[in-house]
Amino acid sequence: MNRHSMWMPCLTRKILLSYSEIQSIKYASPAVGTDMTMPLKKGIFLIADPKLRDPNFSQTVVLLCEHNDQGSLGVVVNRPTTLRLSEAIPSIDGTRSTLDVIYSGGPVQPDHIMTLCRGEEQVPESEHVADGIYLGGSLTVLEDMLASLSSPNSIRAYVGYAGWSSNQLESELGESSWKLVPADQKFVFDMEPARVWSTLLASLGEEYSIYASMPPDPTMN
Structure with missing residues (x-):
């Protein structure tokens, strides 16, 4: 089994979520812990600790997109799948190979698609x-952006997401399953996904360097 064969959600009935629809999501996903080194807020990366063995999150980096009194929501940014956006949403042009890849955003609602877009100005309906x-x-906004993109690395699509109910993430702080750092767009849009976790982990200090060079989790093969 190849490394990415686990991340193969069914192509049928994929629903592209606008931001207003994302706001209505009830946050819930398998419980994992975190090591609080900075305030929990949107716009940070959760870096999986090397000892985290949960197959949903082992060696992952999660971009935290929402955090409030209702819960937390994020997407795993370093797990590309074998799926294509143009297959899930036929109206999408699939000629741009880098852009056409769908990533596994997490274990919750794998029949829904979320997008992250890069830009200097606010993207409509985002x-x-x-x-x-x-x-x-929205789908219309996504199609318009695809038609006008100068760079193929300005959009990422994700099936599913990672979510925590109210106070769930906070209650897991003592388990030290996550390390927190400010998010940086280059790790979402530019870097080879296979290097994202190890690069960010190594940035935490010498004690993590040996783990950063460890091979992929064999249980994921």
Whole structure:
């Protein structure tokens, strides 16, 4: 089984969510812990600790897109799948191979698609997440952006998401399953996905360097 064969959600009935629809989501996903090194807020990366063995999140980086008293929502940014956006949404032009890849955003609602867009200005029908990163956008907006893109690395599509109910993420802080750092768009749009986790982990200090060079989790093969 190849490394990405786990991340193969069914292509049928994929629903592209606008930001207003994303706001109505009830946050819930498998419980994992986090090590609080900075305030929990949207626009940060959750870096999976090397000891985190949950197959949904082992060696992942999650971009936290929402965090409030109702819960938390994010997307895994470093797990490309074998799926194509043009297959899930036939009206999408699939000629741009980099853009056409769908990523596994997390284990919750794998029949829904979310998008992250990069831009200097607010993307219509979206929400600002971090510097240059926007969440959401309707199908019409997405199609218009695809038609006018000068760079093939300005949009990412995700099936599913990671979510935590109210106070769930906070209650797991003592389990140290996550390391927190400010989000940077280059890790979402530019870097090879296979390098994202190890690069961010190594940036945490010498004690993590040995883990950053560890091979992929064999249980994921």
